[in-house]
Amino acid sequence: DGGITQSPKYLFRKEGQNVTLSCEQNLNHDAMYWYRQDPGQGLRLIYYSQIVNDFQKGDIAEGYSVSREKKESFPLTVTSAQKNPTAFYLCASSIDRMWTGGQNTEAFFGQGTRLTVV
């Protein structure tokens, strides 16, 4: 079955450590995104990538880094420079199928990773 997978579901980080959150999709989607969600809040865009080997900063990129070496994968590294990393992180992917009349344009999410600093 096609889908988007985030791992791990829960992650604990000691202060000063870098950690990497995994996001993999087998939907053949071109675009991938990372969002941060704090309790009771909306989604804030960290980074996004439209094609392999290219990505753009979102609204809150400081303290985070990404790579897009493969179409299927978009890992997010939370660096020690991120002062308040405890949050819920969501990965998404999308494709705009305008050439098919747009009928199959879609955007889906992974199940999320809860990161806690201990």
Place this chain on the structure above:
Amino acid sequence: AQTVTQSQPEMSVQEAETVTLSCTYDTSESNYYLFWYKQPPSRQMILVIRQEAYKQQNATENRFSVNFQKAAKSFSLKISDSQLGDTAMYFCAYLQGAQKLVFGQGTRLTINP
């Protein structure tokens, strides 16, 4: 830049009632897509309904329907015969071609028994 606005932070209705969630957006594009996502306490983002901007007909999915007003840049979600399981955060989102997926701030909907 595209923006999406949800002006209702919280809403509450009784079970079986109909409720409408509001969403407005700003864009200069003519072809784009709009989505409503549901986020229950599990925090999984679930696609509720999708609308293509070039279609005049409003999308429907069982008890969920939208009122898409392209000229007014409005995209509201109507939930009919609301159920306790509809309790969740609801997010409106915009997607266009190579642009980023943009979300509104969310509306917390509570269905009361």
